[in-house]
Amino acid sequence: MAEIYPSFGRTVRAGTHALTLGAALDELRQGSTSLLPYGNGRTYGDSCQNADGALVDMSGHASILDFDAQTGVLEAESGVMLGDIIAHGRPHGWFPPVLPGTQFVTLGGAIANDVHGKNHHRRGSFGAHVLSFDLARSGGEMLHCSPTENAHLFAATIGGMGLTGIILSARIQLMQVASVDIEEQVKPFPSLGHYFDMAEDGDIENEYAVAWLDQMATGARAGRGVLLLGNHSARDASPAGVGRRPLTVPFQPPLTILNKPFLTLFNLAYRAAKMRRKEISLTPYQSYFFPLDAVSNWNRLYGPAGLFQHQSVIPEPVAREIVPALLSASHAAGQGSFLTVLKRFGTAGSPGIISFPRPGYTLTLDFPNRGAATLALLERLDAITMEAGGAVNPYKDARMSAAVFKASFPRWQELEVWRDARFVSDFWKRTVLRVSGSA
Ligand SMILES: Cc1cc2nc3c(=O)[nH]c(=O)nc-3n(C[C@H](O)[C@H](O)[C@H](O)COP(=O)(O)OP(=O)(O)OC[C@H]3O[C@@H](n4cnc5c(N)ncnc54)[C@H](O)[C@@H]3O)c2cc1C
Structure with missing residues (x-):
């Protein structure tokens, strides 16, 4: 049976067509199907769905690549779960500075929705702790993005709901804690x-x-x-x-x-x-x-x-x-x-x-x-x-x-400018593009 890719609220049609990351990168170089990255589907509605195209299943791309126990800088593939980042940092006294209400959220999903936690008043949102990431775009382009390199794409991708490309990996700054409890x-x-x-x-x-x-x-x-x-x-x-x-x-x-x-x-x-x-x-x-x-x-x-x-x-x-x-x-x-x-x-x-x-x-x-x-x-x-x-x-x-x-979001037009034309979601079609009949 084909795997399904639901949204958490289950009020919108669940995705049934998804590509692995490798197949999606090939598709970006040669194909014409529209794409949308899918982390772990903890989004409630249709901003993580792409009924007329394909989702990109990031679950197989989930390794921690590097961790500096002195500085708390962690680099990971974007499909890694926040729960795994906690487990990795904990023995060294490091903890994610921003956590949503479930640990079953991927690093890519946390960046793409710029999630917030119970300490927004102290730490802001997740994006404030992202140092850099690598982004795959149309035509097979790979871009390193940070506040100083490809800065516009860095800003558009944080909270960009998967519309600017596929975040392949990211470096984030963890927060030092005496205990995680x-x-x-x-x-x-x-x-x-x-x-x-x-x-x-x-x-x-x-x-x-x-x-x-x-x-x-x-x-x-x-x-x-x-x-x-x-x-x-x-x-x-x-x-x-x-x-x-x-x-x-x-x-x-x-x-x-x-x-x-x-x-x-x-x-x-x-x-x-x-x-x-x-x-x-x-x-x-x-x-x-x-x-x-x-x-x-x-x-x-x-x-x-x-x-x-x-x-x-x-x-x-x-x-x-x-x-x-x-x-x-x-x-x-x-x-x-x-x-x-x-x-x-x-x-x-x-x-x-x-x-x-x-x-x-x-x-x-x-x-x-x-x-x-x-x-x-x-x-x-x-x-x-x-x-x-x-x-x-x-x-x-x-x-x-x-x-x-x-x-x-009065700055929505800026996201539309930086959106990669090969990436779209049912939410974006329903609102900004106003395509009727999208799920
Ligand atoms: C019980 C529960 C509690 C929650 N609590 C909070 C909370 O306190 N605060 C809060 O802010 N949110 C909260 N959320 C929402 C959740 O944190 C976000 O929707 C989160 O972004 C989901 O991440 P995901 O990995 O499941 O990604 P998905 O839901 O699969 O995707 C989320 C978005 O990220 C994009 N995306 C995913 N991976 C990538 C990638 N590699 N590259 C580019 N784009 C990508 C997708 O296209 C989509 O637009 C909660 C959700 C649940 C179910």
């Missing part, structure tokens, strides 16, 4: 107002900060949640429990089982578990950074129709008013978000021309796909975000309009 502090808050009062100080005092909201809580409890703060510890956590085989959702349930009673119980249980912890506790890095990786294929719980994620960033001056408006809109639509995460981005810029993080608060909402009703809600969330001068994240998206993308 985390001293975690859990601060419950009874309302969003209390969260906003704490958020800036939480950022100033801690390497990591992120809030989880109990979106099932209503009435007087609406807006409650927990702020999870963290700093690297001086000692390692006990390995107990870590390294166990992850739980798995072994098959696709015929319906979403994430209904309201389930979500209410889940949110209560999660909150209770966090509240039971001592105020500061030593937490293994896997549990702190990647709690969802403990259940493999958890996206199947959303049922066969898949899930949509909506991630917005709202400018700081209006966030106290707009974040509650976004939450109220999803309540009003009767759609509970399974995981609702709120984080304050810092002011650090990115070297990339298309980069989602910017000063403000970013709200992430997950919804089971209930067809037209969910699409209408997502449009409403887009409209609120746009009116507030915010932006919607394209690599979490499967349906935003061209207008929303262009307003979110």
Whole structure:
């Protein structure tokens, strides 16, 4: 059976045609098929799909090439997973300075989406730690790109969603840590107002900060949640429990089982578990950074129709008013978000021309796909975000309009200039190129 290349949300058609890197490089020299690199498909929508052409499967191109334990500079092929980079740097006291919420992301995918982590306020986005990379382009051209060599392509490729060519390998700077594990502090808050009062100080005092909201809580409890703060510890956590085989959702349930009673119980249980912890506790890095990786294929719980994620960033001056408006809109639509995460981005810029993080608060909402009703809600969330001068994240998206993308990323035309004509995605066709009928 042919391998399939899904997106994480599973609301868009999964790729079925992929080339190995070697075949793709031949194709770039001699052929005419359009290409798009595919890392590990942890993108939620169609920015990692290319229905009318071919994907380039980078999974076979995953070696660590060089590591300097004195300086923390690591060079790797682009298909290597962030989890493998952690394992490589850890014995020498080095750690990736930026991590998304799953370790099953490739180096190439992390650069191409310029991913962010719980410490954006201190370290900016992933692209800020990329020293250089080698890029394969049309006609078999190979370019070394850095802030000083092919600098425009360097900037267009960071956050360029795979459209500028294939990142073959990259050199990145790791961050020195005493331990990879985390001293975690859990601060419950009874309302969003209390969260906003704490958020800036939480950022100033801690390497990591992120809030989880109990979106099932209503009435007087609406807006409650927990702020999870963290700093690297001086000692390692006990390995107990870590390294166990992850739980798995072994098959696709015929319906979403994430209904309201389930979500209410889940949110209560999660909150209770966090509240039971001592105020500061030593937490293994896997549990702190990647709690969802403990259940493999958890996206199947959303049922066969898949899930949509909506991630917005709202400018700081209006966030106290707009974040509650976004939450109220999803309540009003009767759609509970399974995981609702709120984080304050810092002011650090990115070297990339298309980069989602910017000063403000970013709200992430997950919804089971209930067809037209969910699409209408997502449009409403887009409209609120746009009116507030915010932006919607394209690599979490499967349906935003061209207008929303262009307003979110006013420099989109620069990416179109540097896009390699042989590379395209279904997202780019649907928005910038406006090709109707693309998946
Ligand atoms: C549970 C979960 C939590 C997440 N948490 C976060 C988070 O906290 N912060 C965040 O920013 N994101 C987060 N994400 C999103 C995820 O980090 C990004 O979508 C990431 O880029 C996916 O990388 P991937 O290796 O799976 O690549 P894919 O999803 O396969 O591809 C991502 C993009 O990179 C391009 N690409 C891949 N490899 C190459 C290459 N070698 N050369 C050029 N382009 C390439 C692809 O064309 C595509 O446009 C999360 C996703 C999940 C599922």
